[in-house]
Amino acid sequence: MSATVLDGTAVSHSLLDATAARAAAFAASSGRTPTLATVLVGDDPASRTYVKMKRSRCAKVGIGSRAVELPASTTTEQLVAAISALSADPTVDGILLQHPVPAHVDERAAFEAIAPGKDVDGVTMHSFAAMAFGEPGFHSCTPGGILRLLDAYDLPLTGRRAVVIGRSPILGKPVGMLLLARDATVTYCHSRTADLAEAVREADVVVAAVGRPELVRGEWVKPGAVVVDAGYNPGNVGDVEHAAAAERAGHITPVPGGVGPMTIAVLLEQTVRAAEAGR
Template sequence: MTATLMDGRAESRRLLDETAVRAATFARTRGRRPCLATVLVGDDPASRTYVRMKVTRCAATGIESRRVDLPAETTTEQLVRVLRDLSADPLVDGILLQHPTPAHIDERAAFEAIAADKDVDGVTGASFAAMAFGGPGFASCTPAGILRLLDAYEVPLRGRRAVVVGRSAILGKPVGMLLLARDATVTYCHSRTLDLAAHVAEADVVVAAVGRPELVRGDWIKPGAVVIDAGYNPGNVGDVEFEAAAARAGLITPVPGGVGPMTIAVLLSQTVEAAHHHG
């Protein structure tokens, strides 16, 4: 392997340390701790693990967590009411709806029930518009974490060709908007893109976020390129063929330990930012 590993764990610790200081300052001056409400529908084991991790990180960072667990049979209408009630609660600063939700839930309708000023996960249409137009609002956490990791390793973006493989509403599409705002030339690809290999081979920065194990082959990578693997598949396998890609890339994120830790760190950082806005 010739590529340098981009250590998301180390960078996330730096961000969490900064966030803990800001949370302590807020608590000292405002008489309360910032509060993140997490909403989980059903009992999916992976989702429960993710929520538990976020609650643990909240406690370590000085953020109050309010956990709302709902039964699997919860309807979209019931979930929307819960999210609207949390949005109206002045003691709640940020709201996280753990996704994916059960198949019968209209996830987009649920996301849009979250008030924009409490959408610290960056999942609403208002947040996407803020990312696309450069307005005030919260960025989607994984894309924002990717940008912070690129900054930590001083990756130049202006004028560089970036290829995003994936088009989800909370990862692929918004990370392209954030890269575009940094003056990168962005191409969106996906699993049905014709001659995907040719597009990837031209990229100075590759962001793989398609949710298919090792879809991006190592021999597609341009020598010296930066490879961000935002995929996570069973067996700790990302969306990039890691060993072969690392032999050609200049920088690469491991799976796990790359993008994942940054997501939670950004979520908590944006919760504290929301608290400061709310007062």
């Protein structure tokens, strides 16, 4: 038996097509294109590549982007001021602060300078609480993308045991809250979990979101389980021992081509939604 692959590339294309249509409709009725401001601090090559890719995807679906580039020496106060200016700018619909920021910057303070209505990357405390409480707001993009991918395959969540490995503010914690809102029984595992293998063995849905190559062994996977690999590691290796897990899982995301494309698609969809809401 081999698992059904959860094809994030294909599902993201549907979402991107719908987003492009909405962006065009917005532009036609408002006379301006939805606009994402990207904020990059410093010279990290990977961060620069991510921002470039996101701006390129914006262009493809008819979303404008505005690049704000700040030197690595930028202080927290300067970064907060720059983001606050974008929050107040009526021609900016969404704001993306590429992270991580340099170590001397208070990343949380910078995130919190993003107006909730422009937090299309879902990084603010307001957005997190909105996800947890089922209030209106934007999703963190990777968690939102994971839920959309599961939904595209009509995978049931109610009453299922979901294990989330990782507890970061923009990935592990919010994806657990979104799964809980969908009536899954959710367990958060992390580096201090005593027996990760046992927790995974009990899970109907596993979300690996910790950034440790092949941490989740294939033999731990419950037969028929849904395995979502949200790990980013060098060499296109995820957090799951993919081939072995695919032998047992019912559904599994590939790396790349699983969660990654969904993340960007949600960012763009939310940017258009922010524009629509602000009109």
